[in-house]
Amino acid sequence: MAIAVVLIILVIGSVLFNFLTPWTFTPVASNWGSIDTTVIITLAVTGVVTLAIAFFLIYVLIKYRTRPGLKAVYQPENKKLEWWLIGLSSVGIVAMLAPGLIVYNDYVTVPEDAHEFEAVGTQWRWTFRYPGDDGVFGTSEPRFINGQLPLGLSPDDPNGQDDRIILSNELYVPMDRPVKALLRSVDVLHDFYVPQIRAKMDMVPGIVSWFWFTPTREGRYEILCAELCGVGHYNMRGHMVMAPQDEFDAWLESKPTFAESLTLGTTGGLVDQGEALVNGQGCVACHSVDGSPSLAPTWQGIFGRETSLADGSTIIVDEAYFRESIIDPQAKLVAGFPPVMIAYDFSEEQLDAIVAYAQSLGQESDNSDSSAPESEDDMGSSDASSSSDDMSLEELGAQVAAQNACNGCHSIDGSQVIGPTWKDLYGSQRTFSDGTTAIADEAYIRESIMNPTAKVVEGFQPVMPPVPLSEEQIDALVAYAKANSSLSVEGE
Numbered sequence: 001m002a003i004a005v006v007l008i009i010l011v012i013g014s015v016l017f018n019f020l021t022p023w024t025f026t027p028v029a030s031n032w033g034s035i036d037t038t039v040i041i042t043l044a045v046t047g048v049v050t051l052a053i054a055f056f057l058i059y060v061l062i063k064y065r066t067r068p069g070l071k072a073v074y075q076p077e078n079k080k081l082e083w084w085l086i087g088l089s090s091v092g093i094v095a096m097l098a099p100g101l102i103v104y105n106d107y108v109t110v111p112e113d114a115h116e117f118e119a120v121g122t123q124w125r126w127t128f129r130y131p132g133d134d135g136v137f138g139t140s141e142p143r144f145i146n147g148q149l150p151l152g153l154s155p156d157d158p159n160g161q162d163d164r165i166i167l168s169n170e171l172y173v174p175m176d177r178p179v180k181a182l183l184r185s186v187d188v189l190h191d192f193y194v195p196q197i198r199a200k201m202d203m204v205p206g207i208v209s210w211f212w213f214t215p216t217r218e219g220r221y222e223i224l225c226a227e228l229c230g231v232g233h234y235n236m237r238g239h240m241v242m243a244p245q246d247e248f249d250a251w252l253e254s255k256p257t258f259a260e261s262l263t264l265g266t267t268g269g270l271v272d273q274g275e276a277l278v279n280g281q282g283c284v285a286c287h288s289v290d291g292s293p294s295l296a297p298t299w300q301g302i303f304g305r306e307t308s309l310a311d312g313s314t315i316i317v318d319e320a321y322f323r324e325s326i327i328d329p330q331a332k333l334v335a336g337f338p339p340v341m342i343a344y345d346f347s348e349e350q351l352d353a354i355v356a357y358a359q360s361l362g363q364e365s366d367n368s369d370s371s372a373p374e375s376e377d378d379m380g381s382s383d384a385s386s387s388s389d390d391m392s393l394e395e396l397g398a399q400v401a402a403q404n405a406c407n408g409c410h411s412i413d414g415s416q417v418i419g420p421t422w423k424d425l426y427g428s429q430r431t432f433s434d435g436t437t438a439i440a441d442e443a444y445i446r447e448s449i450m451n452p453t454a455k456v457v458e459g460f461q462p463v464m465p466p467v468p469l470s471e472e473q474i475d476a477l478v479a480y481a482k483a484n485s486s487l488s489v490e491g492e
Helices: 002-020 032-063 079-108 245-253 258-262 270-280 319-327 348-360 364-368 382-390 393-403 442-450 471-483
Strands: 115-122 125-130 164-166 170-174 179-185 190-194 199-203 209-213 219-225 237-243 306-308 314-316 429-431 437-439
Touching (some): 079 209, 115 170, 115 190, 170 245, 179 190, 319 348, 442 471
Parallel strands (some): 115 179, 170 237
Antiparallel strands (some): 125 164, 190 219, 219 237
16 A cells, blocks of 8 residues: 555656656757657657556555455466557557657758758867858768878869868858758767757768757757767767858858868978968877977977987987877877877878978077076076067967967867866866865966976876966966956956
8 A cells, every 4th residue: 555655656646746846848949849749749759658557556456455365366368458458559540659750851851042061070079160162062082081081082182172071060050041950980889969949960981961950049068979889979079150141151151172271271392281280180288399398399499309208218210210209109208298199190292291391390409509598487488578568468368378288288168178278278167187175276277387287187187287377477477367357266
């Protein structure tokens, strides 16, 4: 009897929660209504079945509770009951499947005037492509995928030369206009999922899937991979920005065409091409080019330098070693730096360009002349200090962050990278790997720069090296961190 009472309470509580819950659907795209209706129908059907089973159990528990003289009767078959169960189950299945099939047909039947984009899933990031002014996508084939052609576009297809290539995880779509999403994977199963627009579609290697929607509410919404795709699956995230047409057009115009990406965005020599490639691939996020310390060895004066390796041996940096460090970075690890670099599949022409650019940054002997900095405090500070009188402390902090490649590991927009984001860092409560917590005040930010492994934030690796900066530069970085935070610290 007690079990029956518990079931009655659970049933009443579940029904009340369903009707009184404050949770609501958020309409941000044209397809939200029909998809939400399908979800509600499914919930209604399964809810009715759940209630029916619960009431049946309550009835059985009460009617056939243990009583003196009551004996159970064995009935091996009840054909009437079986037909009722088959009939009701069939009606319920049809009620759940039919609306879904109708909505799915609308979901993939794209209006003729839809604006197209392509989302490509790769372990573990998103890349995107838009057709050029001709409105026609160039062809893509798996055999073309390499370091220079990550999307596998055919370099000989004239329709693809003006395609816009977006190698970042952020995508813009125009407001109040049908948008068709073409979905493709180049390695394993992925799933393109934007919860707010009810958009979710598997991406199967070798198959192009698609759906469409019309953005109806401006905003920035997270793109997730909803299919387990490997150890980095949790971090395969991006953002979809629904923007007015003029803002979308300006964003798209700023992106390189496929033809420009083939020439690395420049018509200059190898050095210029190497610089463009290094910047485009994010190499400068870990390798500085001005001698300042960073996550990886600096490239300034790297050729001809004697370098100590993690195994205790030494090597003179020449072209062969430099190339090997790009295509197989774990082969010879430099002492004092973490093994975090991935292998890059660059073409020979790209490697030639990168080597030429690195060589242009000087030989080891170039650093021994009278123009070399005399102390660590002088390194990387002359440019900032010479112009510090002409800019605010916050602006100086932005410059110091850029010169020391801080933005390569710490985002300022809240996105996840190697280190914690600086957005709303100042004034926030930080939880450390040892379980302790602290408020991110000026003292904490200073310590994190000068002794970054003293307090390692939970969920991040202790890979940041100490950065030898002047007091003025540290003051500037603190001001820069404050400017990127909407929080504050009491007493400061």
